[in-house]
Amino acid sequence: MQSLSEKYKSKKAFSLLETIISIGIFVIFASAIYTSIQYIYKVVYSSRIQIIETAVLNEQVEIIRNMKFADVGVVSSTPEGVLSRNVVVTRNGIDFLVTRSVRNIDDPSDGTIDTGTDIHPNDYKLVFLEVTCANCQQAVPLSISTYLGDSFPENTANSGALFVNVKDSNNNPVKSANVHLTGNNKIVDDTTDNYGLLRIPDLPACYKCYKITVDKVGLTDDQTSSSTDFGGATPVNEYATVNDQQLTNVYFQIDTPSNILVKTLNTACMPVPNVSLSVTGGAIVANNPDVSSFSVNDVSTDGSGEHNFNDLHWGNYNFVVNGGTYNLVGSSPSLPFNILANSSQTISLVVATSTGSSLSMIVRDSAQDTISEAKVTLNLGEPSEVVKYTGLGYVKQNSWPGPPYTY
Template sequence: MNYQKNYNLSFSLVEVLIGIVFVTILTYLIYMGFINFMKFSTTVRIQLQALNLLENEIELIRNLKYEDVGIIGGYPRGVLEPKKIVEYGLYKFEVRTYVRNIDDPFDGTVTTTPKDSAPADYKLVEIEADCLNCPMKIKTQKLTTIVAPKTLEATTNNGSLFIQVFNAHGEPLSGVNVLVINNKINPPIRIEDLTNINGLLQLIDIPTGTNAYEITVYKPGYSSDRTYPLNDPNNPNPINPHATVKEQELTIVSFSIDKLSNLNIYTQNKFCKPVGEINFRITGSKLIGVNPNIPKFSTTTLTDSNGYKLLSNLEWDEYAFEILKQGNVLAGALQMLPFRLLPDKTETINLIVAASSPNYILVQVLDEYNNPIDFATVTLIGANYNKTLITGVDEIFENNWINNYSEKTDNIDLSFGDIRLKNYDGIYPTGTEEYLISNTIDLGTSTDSKILKIEWNSSVPENTSLKIQIAVNNDNLSWNFVGPDGTSQTYFTISPSESLEFTSNKRFFRYKVYLTTYDENVTPRLNNIKIKYKNLCLSKNYVLFDSLQAGSYNLIVEKSGYIPANKNIDLLNEFYFITVKLTKE
């Protein structure tokens, strides 16, 4: 018997596809490896060219006379250009040269006792090169060298200037650009240099001058700082005037810069609705001058139709806001004011805007640790004025229902502004329960919202009744009117009424007023109603007193568990903002 084995040497479609994918991936990896190798090779070649260029420049400098080793128009003076473009091979390089006098500690320095009377012991030359037309970005290439005099150093009539740059945390900043200009000397001095690892630029043995050295410090992506001239009409008394250098003395000038930030600004009302096209002024707390105070930053701008404005590249600072649009005032914010903006951040502030007359006082209440305090009682007393408000609480006041309701029965009369029964030839309908349902009150959000209190002013003669129910929901559709216990079987009959827990985290609100008389000669009347509430969009620790007259006021702030605070206020201008801090008992 013959047996024959049958071997299938063909590949399935799946095996072929897997093979193709494998080969493709392998080919891609080999290709990418080759590309990366070529990039690395090109980068190394360019860096070597840059270093060769710098070595040639260093060799030229070493062959100069010692007195010529310096910067044209800078200090120490010399024949070297501070910046130039050099073509080297296929590429163009920007070459920057820095020359600094060095005070060697071997023979004492300008900071030791006794002082070194000839502090310019030798010169440090630093050269940097950046490629301008290279196919890829390479790191800045640097070389340094020391150039020493051939003769002994001599005592001079110059002085020294140290420029120290810190960040917002008081830490030294290295690599900060420093521009120093002295136009009071002929020829003028212009020095462009960088701070060292200690955030310090030491200018040793430079000419003297009173308020002669204009200094500016800056760094890409950071804020900037500078000195200012004296007696400038726009800033007559600068805090940081141009630096003075005295003979054989050391002047130290400090600056503080840090990374820039962005601020999202929203203008909205107390019901979370955007309020658009609000022009406002934002002013930082940092000053560049005093008597009068001159802020470093202040600008006027406008939110868009959606109540939004982005301010980019702001310096870290504490910023105050003032609403400039006529008929609108700043009623608070969802954050603490002034708003503290930290470095290298994108922050958001929500400004609460309200319609009001110009004269107003905005009060912010904080504890001793700058935490907001809600439910503090704030009373403002002045001539013919006495009003009490509560932080984090607002009220809705209604006293006229003409064309201001959602539903009513025919026997309700609104012609007098209040709510009463209709009079038919001197007779009121008896024994019937008439009602009016208010329009919907939208608190803007369900988050942290609650009806805290309802109170009303009414006239309820004998043999009549006036009672109220309320309804809350989040869909603006289901209106189930209830009384104090949250059921439809009870009614609010005593003003004020509080402890309305069932209203928590509900956005929409209505009230229903029931009127009944059993005496045809009299009617009950509702004159007004006040609904006190809170929500997420209310300023938690602010109150606003508006429509005020200019004059003197006494402000009293109280809360259980805290020592009351008493402040006197002279309202002279249209806007007065005050922060009151309470200390725990």
């Protein structure tokens, strides 16, 4: 039978437990109520911001509709007009950033310039407006668009059309790619459509004067180049030319970048640290002679004999061992090797201590694949000769007596 003191102690401990549980339940409910109030406040605030933004957009549209048709355009862009591309509007003490874009539209009802049935592609204009709250952490801007027409006769004297085509490494269209054009006192900032195409119908005629840069978040970039950018080499994609009342197409390729992990090993497949390398590869941006988009003349592997190259353009890459400390006696895969877009690849470079005379030979078939176990005979002069068999398509010898050699 429990004593009174034992009953009192038991009741006291139980009351403390009840208090702790009650506090826990209260905290849970209070947190839920606070979170709900916060969410409701954000929804109400976002709705209020959206209402103001809608009013700002409608106001901007009415201002533009009451302008002269010839004035509807962005300053130093095409079509050229009196509008600034970006303007800050303040309402209720809140700043809103308005971005304006104007395009000439080539309506197919009277033919189009790309089919050769309409040399005047400025049928009417598309006005596209975006607004965002400058300090509201707004993720997606609010937008509106409208078409504007005029009764004036079409006229594109001293101007032509420029179509910017953007594709990936597999020639699939890249939509929403950013296109930045400068030249001839014009600036155009726009994006490609679902077909990877940006049409600029009314651009002043100019010979090799339009510099175009194309990019998109998470992808490589591409651009036109001046004839003087690569010394005596000729750019593959020169500054764009627009001819009077003609259509010019320019093409660009962008895609997800790739990564290469380089390992320098000895003939026993053990890491060799601090090997100096030169690397060239990626896209060919100029010819005669060829110029690659990526070129590094002196980069070294780390203490583990490794080095990462990130954010690379797809294409062929070649590696050269610098200095007189090591000779390159082989690689896996063979050099030069090709890497695809959006991929990661490891290449192992086999090096050996440099000697006075070294030879590395690759044996390939008609499809340019390496041939293993191919017999290679090097004639050192009567009666000496050396016979070697390729491993993964390679024959490697790092110390030869003096010439002459025939094989």
